[in-house]
Amino acid sequence: MVADTPRSSDVQTRYEAVIGLEVHCQLLTHSKMFAADTNAFGGEPNTHVSVITLGHPGTLPKANRQAVEYAVRIGLAVGSEITRHNVFARKNYFYPDLPKGYQLSQDKGPICVGGTVPITAKDPVTGESYQTEIQLHHIHLEEDAGKSIHDGSDWTTQLDYNRAGTPLIEMVTEPCIRTADEAGQYLTEVRRLVRYLDICDGNMEEGSLRCDVNVSIRPVGATYLGTKVEVKNLNSIRNVMRAVDSEIQRQIDVTEAGGTLIQETRTFDASTGLSAGMREKETMNDYRYFPDPDLAPVVISDAWLADIEAAMPMLPSARLARFTDHYGLPAYDATLLTDAKELADYYEETCAALPTDKISPAAYKAVSNWIMGPVKGHLNEKTLRDRQFPVSASQLAALIGLVLNETVSQTAAQQVFTLMLTNLETSPADLAQQHGLIQNRNTDALQTLVESVLAEWPDKVEQYRKGKKNLLGMFVGEVMKKSKGSADPKLVNQLVVKTLQ
16 A cells, blocks of 8 residues: 655656546436436436346347437547447446446447547646646447445445446546646546536536546656556546555655566545555456447438537637627636536526626626625535526626616625525515615715714824825725615715815
């Protein structure tokens, strides 16, 4: 076993890592890859099954059309070549949780070949950012296995077949990754892509997106590949990065001590930071692939491919350009808002619901400020992704409209927003009215408040008149306090200046 340990910089400079990632993404289809069983997370054990999933004699599988289309989507998104004639093969490998005794996968002809994923990573030594492209070898379709449950027993294994047959894509990179940060940034971008494409929820904690890493080291400047070690089933981006760094250090330590690295599969314990060997790997896999005789080839015609291309959602890069060009947002706002598809959707839905007479670049920026501020302050990633955030886009647009119309002040709007979180059936305008937050533009009433504040601070008034003009903000703030946020700050500012003169 080896724990997370700091790396010796002088030793590290003599070696470089060569890393490849295999990312498994469960597809959000209604049914399984080769059966009509429901494809849903959870459920009582062995309730999402049928005779096909259970491998009963005489049953015949049928490829899921939606799964094929989802695989093509990700291929188009990363610039892969789409294979038109697709054959599924039997992968003969002992899976205790696949009742058939083999897995249906793709061997010689993956559905997507090649492609790139651009990322921005940081140099581990200098900390400087740089851009690079992670090269994909291929993406193939297959079915997931079930789940073995041990419940702490050394002698008993329970099998849940609900997940067996779930459609998967496996995205296999070239051995072109060099650092843990590159691996983490690549996985982050893949998760963002599959979510934008609506083909996978990317929930690593639920196992719908999993990652295996292949790591080897070699002397700096060498062109050959070292002995590859696989670390299996990592369930978070942080753990992928930790496991990569840990394995690089372990291989350096073994090499420096004069030991011999073996090609093996290891597991990483996130709670302890320890990795441990699971099994040695043969030089060549003995999976005995052969085309499944029960499945007809899946042929992607020109018309079908054109339909898939036409239905492609807008990708993150295009969304970023739209937010800067169409909405006129600064690059910082646009980058933050397009980081997650759900946040980008929420922004656009809010903009679309703004009062038509108030649509302007300033209004679009106001929506951005609200989402990056109060909205993000009251939600986490999960509540937005699951559409559980209580304030709808139309409600937020109505509140922003009250500010743009100067019906409520920005300060009062913050209070209305808080009330909206627990009063979902009441409109923002009604909430503002009920709680006395409608902006006060009564000049006489506000003049009385201004004079009251100035009378309370005679010393500050004298300082202002002697040139300390920055005290103006304090006076306005005190008037706003007395009005409980209901006063029109612009009008208050004018009245304070006029009275002080």
